[in-house]
Amino acid sequence: MGFIDEEYLLDSETAVDLYDAIADLPVVDPHNHIDLREVVDDEPWNDIWEVEGATDHYVWQLMRKRGVPEEKITGAAGNREKWDALAEVFPDFAGNPTYDWVQLDLKRRFGIEQPLNADTADEIWTETKRQLATDAMRPQSVLREMNVEVLCSSDDPTSRLEYHERAETEVRGVEVRPTWRPDRALKVETPAWESFVDELDAVTEPAVDDFEGFLDALAETHDYFVDHGCVACDIGTGTTPVSRPVSVERAGDVYAKARRGASLSEAEVRDYKAFLLEFVGELNSEAGWTTQLHVGAVRDYRESLYDDLGKNAGGDVSTQDVDLVDGLDYFLDRFDGEMEIVVYTLDPTHYPSLAVVSRAYPNVSVGPAWWFNDSPMGIETQLERVASVDLLANHAGMVSDSRKLVSYGSRFEMFRRSLANAVGRMVDRGRLPYDNAERLVEHVAYDRPKELYGL
Structure with a gap:
């Protein structure tokens, strides 16, 4: 085998044949961090x-x-x-x-x-x-050359989606959709929350002086994204997802206290987040959106890096200390059968728990091997876990999760080769016939994400 030759990552002739069946399928990317201005302006890189x-x-x-x-x-x-x-x-x-x-x-x-x-x-x-x-x-030509059919950006609720509006007429051959990401609305314990509330007030009609107005304003941005073709919501839950029943009165009291600038107890923060997570779920369910939960990121772990460069500079890590089962219990029961839910876990030790949880709920899907796990080893290990415990046919497929446009094709190629390898081993071990395997890899590589996100 030569360096990145036709058999790159493929361990058998069966894997080669399976990859050939999916290599040229269009790319459907439901989660990335694209700079849409770069795409719409379509200026050359230097x-x-x-x-x-x-x-x-x-x-x-x-x-x-x-x-x-x-x-x-x-x-x-x-x-x-x-x-x-x-x-x-x-x-x-x-x-x-x-x-x-x-x-x-x-x-x-x-x-x-x-x-x-x-x-x-x-x-x-x-x-x-x-x-x-x-x-x-140029960016748009590269997207078309990589056969990108759909990409969904990740956007703050306060965004007015100006570049998405321009993309409708100025980007040819690629469908561009926003994704509603209300992380800052949940992070009531951080300075970013106060900034978010002020920005929300500036772009919506309802006043945010009280909790009812805040919820109405948040719902208004949700409707705005619906009108702009959004099909999914991203939520970063941090290290521990918090879902449990909390009254609107309790959450409103925490909101009022936070607006006054008073310090909040851990219990107050948890209750506020639990209420808002359920509220967001209700909005998503009513809109028919898919809810994507990103679990387990420890942000800004390397303090000196954050102090010098700010966020998204490479100082985030993962942790095993996540109670996935208890943390998601109430939310999954609350929306059982009501909307599609995709769960991404950052630490691979959570795959066994996530796979059995997904198996229990037909509307819950295991998200792709994410962030530190999107290597050939990480992808194949996760796919084999899902296939053996849940159903590989119900895996969510692949997302680029990338800020780098030219890598979309490379990341999807690595996933598709790893998928072909994992399923090829099942064929070579006599576990399923080739025609079944070919249908399966085509489904996971392309049909499943389109089905899951209603694209």
């Missing part, structure tokens, strides 16, 4: 660092691990200097999926076969800069 490194905290983390100074990662150094610094340490990324994604990007998007390293950095910089100046490498 250089390969802007494409591969400028927004990718996966790349940043690994460069830091190999001793690259921050100046050459997120600092004042020029893009060429940052690219050279990446190339110098890039061979040491071997085994991490970031290595695969960057090499896949270079090969699939630019036709560059050689590995990235200090010796090839200059040639790759020059060739990619030449190609990036052409219309074929």
Whole structure:
């Protein structure tokens, strides 16, 4: 097997055949962090660092691990200097999926076969800069070349979705939908909550002086997203999802106390979040949306990084300390059969619990191997767990979860090859016939996400 050849990641002829059946299917990406302004404006990128490194905290983390100074990662150094610094340490990324994604990007998007390293950095910089100046490498052209059919961005409820409105007429060949993400509305214990309430007040009709007005204003943004084609809600639950019955009076008292700037007890924070999670679920159920729960991220764990660079700089981690079963119990029972629910867990030790919970509720699906788990090992391990405990046919499929547009194709390729490998082993072990396996991989790779999100 050669470097990223036709059999890349595929362990058998059966896996090769299964991948051939799904390789060219359109990409349906229900969760990503795309910069939609970049897509709508459709301006050319300037250089390969802007494409591969400028927004990718996966790349940043690994460069830091190999001793690259921050100046050459997120600092004042020029893009060429940052690219050279990446190339110098890039061979040491071997085994991490970031290595695969960057090499896949270079090969699939630019036709560059050689590995990235200090010796090839200059040639790759020059060739990619030449190609990036052409219309074929503008953002919209790249999306079409990657066969992206649908992408759903992640958007704050206070967004007016101006670029989504422009995308309807200015982006050809790709369906772009917003996703309503009310995380800041739930984080009543943080300064971001107060900012959110003020921003909500500025863009909605109901006054947010009292809790009823706040809920009405939140519902107004929900309706606004419905009108703009939204089909899903993203909720980051943090390390512990909190679902239990809480009265509107209790939640309203906590709201009033928070608005006064008073400190809240842990019980008050939990009760407020539990009430609002149920309220959001009610809005989603009425709208026919899919609710996506992202469980287990410990944000801003590395304090010095957050102090210097702020959020989304590569300082988040996962934890095993999550009570998934008790934490989701009330919410899942409350919306049993009423709406589709997709659960993403950040720590892989939670897959066994998530798979049995999903098995118990027909409207609950296991989300794709997320964040630290979207490697060939992580994807295949999760798919095999879901297949053996729940149903692989009910797996939610793949999402890019990416801020880097050119990597959408690479991430979906890695998933589809891993899917073909996992199902191919079932065929080779005599567990199912090939025609059944082919239908299954086609379903999970394409039909299932369209069905699950009503696309």
